[in-house]
Amino acid sequence: MKILSVENLSRSFGGIKANDDISFNVDQGSILGIIGPNGAGKSTLFDLITGYTKADRGKVEFFEKNIFGLSPDKISNLGVGRTFQKLKPFADQTLLENVMIGAFVKEQNIKKARDKALEIIDFVDLIEKRHHFAKELSTGQRKRLEMARAMAIEPKLLLMDEVTGGVDQKTIPGLVELIKKLKKTGVTIITIEHNINIIMEISDNVLALDQGKSIAFGPPKEIQKNKEVIDSYLGTFDAA
């Protein structure tokens, strides 16, 4: 079943087409990986879907309900969670408080919200750090914090921006495992990744962007063979 369908989504910034006629569908329970070189428009696409940036035109349907043009808080209220490439934890609050703020969406009672937050923190393996301030956590831990916080709103669709970006090599496998574990809970995931091996490993479908355009969409195996993708993207990243 389709959970998200995007049609002809476009947005330009002063003549530069950040997103140009992007269309794709996401099936419930699957993982869609988005790849593309820097400046391909991956994060812009997230901002357009979640309402942080207003699209020039196009259509976004979530469970066949039009969410185009809604404000970010309304979209998240429908069950779309997200993390940020440039991490945005509530720095002056503890990990537990960060996640609790998310948990309050579904739980009104403080104790219940706290317990739910703790369960999610346990799920992302940070239970021992629960009373640490967000600003004291490492980058990898803050990535987990953002995932936990987004999960706390019980999203049906989770958009994750560069989960493995900016963390050291040792931390990456743990984060990848976490994404897989997350998928098992039944949530649908769209993830932006720089690391091509990870994307091939975890994704059910891959969307390749280049200069704001969608150049390929399909299962990882097909994408790996796609000439356009290899030319514009894979070639450069094998080296990296």
Next chain:
Amino acid sequence: MDKLIAAKSEPLWNTNNKVISVIVGLVILLFALPLVGLNSFYLHLFIMIFMHAVMAQSWNVIAGFSGQISLGHGAFFGIGAYATSFFYMEYGITPWISIFFGMFVSGIFAVLIGIPMLRLSGHYFAIATLLIGISFQVVFQRWDLVGAASGLWVTMTPEDSWTALQFHSSKVPYYYIFLVFFLVSFFAVWVLSRSKLGYRLRAVRDDPQAALSLCINVSNYKIIAYVISAMIMAPMGSLFAQYILIIDPDRVFNIEISIIVLLITVLGGIGNVWGPIIGASILIPISEYSRIYLGGTGGAVDLILYGLILMIICVFRPNGLISFIPKDILERKKQR
């Protein structure tokens, strides 16, 4: 799994029995103080501390919790002051009722100002509130219905009266009234800070973008904070008017009110429920004593000091004096 169970069995809040007993002791002491016979100056000093702590607490709600700087908070103080005095003089309505009217009007104004201004980044709001603070003063200076520049001289009752909220023979009733309002406001804000609303307001302050992704309508929450803040401020204006019984625009809409609430909060610790109390207990005695010892020039010296303290705190202790006290004593438990 064990760790999760252990974590769940932790109490929600760190309850430090020592701190609680100290606080209870202090509250009892505050209630007992007039009985041991404070002279009129000390009664006045305590009344001013209570009043300013509440005013600063009001500012703390909008600035400390939701992160929006209001530079014209005196406007709500003035509205409260005029509401009780005007309705008592014109219609004989007891201040106990018009206090609520002042709160209501302040809340309405907060909504009207908040809707356009709080959608935008903080500077727009700061500038708008600065304009509002001064506009109110200008309007009331020329508004004949409320006595224009000469203000309102509340009709004095021949004797002490609880219905008219006037006490001429002693300051003790005022002391208790302000004390009760102080405790109630403090308790209300304390509850707020621990509620779902409090959590969400802090989210709005720390990162509005991230808050949006957690279903929080950022501008609505800022407006809610502003309304609550205004409604805490207004009763202080009302009580102050009953305390001095003469109000005029230069006194109750003075920009100094907006300055001092900001200063007290920043000095004590912004965003912390205890901050305004600490700030007021330090700053108000300084201000009252300097008024006595420095006489007529006191006003300017006061302000020089305020400005200097504000800058020093901002540079060296942006979290205020409360940051000298280890966090786990007052707020939350940290287990490493």
Next chain:
Amino acid sequence: MTSEIILQAIVTGLMMGLIYALIAAGLSLIFGLMEIVNFAHGEHLMLSMFSSFWLWSLFGLDPLFSIPITILLMAFCGVLTHYFLIRYILKAKMLIQICATFGLSIFIRSIAQLLWTPDFRNVDKPLLEGRIELGSVFIGQPQLYASLVCLIAFVGLYLFVTKTETGLALQATAQDRHAAEVLGIPSNKMFAIGWAIGLGCVGVAGGMMANYFFIFTDVGINFALFAFVAVALGGFGSIIGCLYAGIIIGLVESLGGLLIDPSFKLLYVFVIYLLVVIYKPQGLFGRY
């Protein structure tokens, strides 16, 4: 009401508007550079008027000739402000930044009150005096020259920021201070320069206004408020926007005063601010 009176109000508003524009430009330059609103801007204006006044009363220097000294003093004051206060709060939260410059404004104003009392002063018999008559419109000479000098300074500032090397370095720092540092532009020095120029603008305006305006310790408050509004209307950080916004505010002030009631000037400007913020929150004009 005759058309002459309206014309007179328009001319007066236009002249005031140019002064507001220059004061706002200084504010906007500083904001564009480091995202800090100088809430002590009005007090800096007051200082520059007093500088002009004291140079006249102590040394008999006419405000017209003391302008360069006033500009230099204010530029120096700007560097001091940056050195002793601003550089410590560059990374602080906006809340703290606002409180800090607000504290500075209280500090300067009350020190001035202590030193100079809140009395009103004015410069007696400056070189620029009298008025000229254009048809039915009277134009005060000091006002006219003040607005012309402000306009010239404004154009100078604009050319400086857009054409000179230092100006471009300032712009680079404004856009991305870290990238600029990589290119070898020391941001701390740029900030100090920004403050010097920003307050230099205020020096020009204050120095020229000393010719005809009453000089007292609270004089800056209204000017600063109008400058804040101008900066918001012009789009935070835009310098050219300040010119239009300043003129709009000058006109609103004088026409509102003429048509309704002069004592509510501040309110008319406030209404304009509200309207623009509601309908065009990004400011009337874009950046630069």
